[in-house]
Amino acid sequence: MVLQVNPIQKEPIVTWEALPADFILPDDPVENIQQPAIAAALTDALGNTGRIQPQMLIGSNFGLVATVNKKIVVKAPDWFYVPQVQSVGTNVVRRSYTPNLEGAAVAVVMEFLSDTEGGELSVRSSPPYGKLYYYEKILQVPTYVTYDPYEPSLEIRCLLNGQYTLQQADSNGRYWIPELELFLGIWQGERLCQTMNWLRWWDREGNLLLWSSEQAEQERQRAQQERQRAQQESQRADILAAKLRELGVDPDA
Numbered sequence: 354m355v356l357q358v359n360p361i362q363k364e365p366i367v368t369w370e371a372l373p374a375d376f377i378l379p380d381d382p383v384e385n386i387q388q389p390a391i392a393a394a395l396t397d398a399l400g401n402t403g404r405i406q407p408q409m410l411i412g413s414n415f416g417l418v419a420t421v422n423k424k425i426v427v428k429a430p431d432w433f434y435v436p437q438v439q440s441v442g443t444n445v446v447r448r449s450y451t452p453n454l455e456g457a458a459v460a461v462v463m464e465f466l467s468d469t470e471g472g473e474l475s476v477r478s479s480p481p482y483g484k485l486y487y488y489e490k491i492l493q494v495p496t497y498v499t500y501d502p503y504e505p506s507l508e509i510r511c512l513l514n515g516q517y518t519l520q521q522a523d524s525n526g527r528y529w530i531p532e533l534e535l536f537l538g539i540w541q542g543e544r545l546c547q548t549m550n551w552l553r554w555w556d557r558e559g560n561l562l563l564w565s566s567e568q569a570e571q572e573r574q575r576a577q578q579e580r581q582r583a584q585q586e587s588q589r590a591d592i593l594a595a596k597l598r599e600l601g602v603d604p605d606a
Contacts, residue, residue: 365478367491368420369454378416378449379427387502388465389413391552392432394544395463398554398562404533410435410456416449417459419491424480428487432463432498434533452492460532462494463552466501473499485510489517496532505539505550527555535562 392413399405411434416427427449438456441447452458464473464484475483478490488494489512497510497517509528510517522528527538536555544551544564554562563571594604 365421369451370420372418372449388431394551397564401565401568402562408437410438418449418451430462431465433459434461435459459492459494461496462488463498502550
């Protein structure tokens, strides 16, 4: 009988080093047209309600970099949020982001599920690292969101004692995202001529954060209502003036 001993999994050695200027970043195309639309809508709502500050970094399909066991590893999530980053200057284009070197750790990461080998939930702990493993063990992102717009299905994992724990939705089917102090949930409707299941934000009081297009439409309707109200007031004034003239009273006197 031969005793088999399973090798002990070594903890990865993670360092935060500047990405070489000649490093070729992955340029994989998005897997469907919905992914960039969902990401853009999330950012649009934050910007429209004044929740994006200059020191923040919010992006999609943008490389998050770590050096693992002396090898550069890059993952480009569908959406992410960093609360505080160092400025790169007005004439410099940020190519990627290395946490703890260029600013704070990544606070929230989102992946929109695809049909490729469960990559978004992969815990592969050797190169090429699975996304869930990378965000949990390497970047140690506090909140990891996975979303399937076709089901639709939304899962939120929060880092607890070094491991992701699935969170429970509230009575409205929404999840509290502490890093942004907002609720996240699914909303079915239309944006930019696309009708589908969107991810959307709600504040503590349950108010939906509007997209800029919705805000513009509300303001247009409000302006139209004001014009109609002004017209009605003008018509009432004209009617009253006419009645006064019938009684021999000059309304302009």
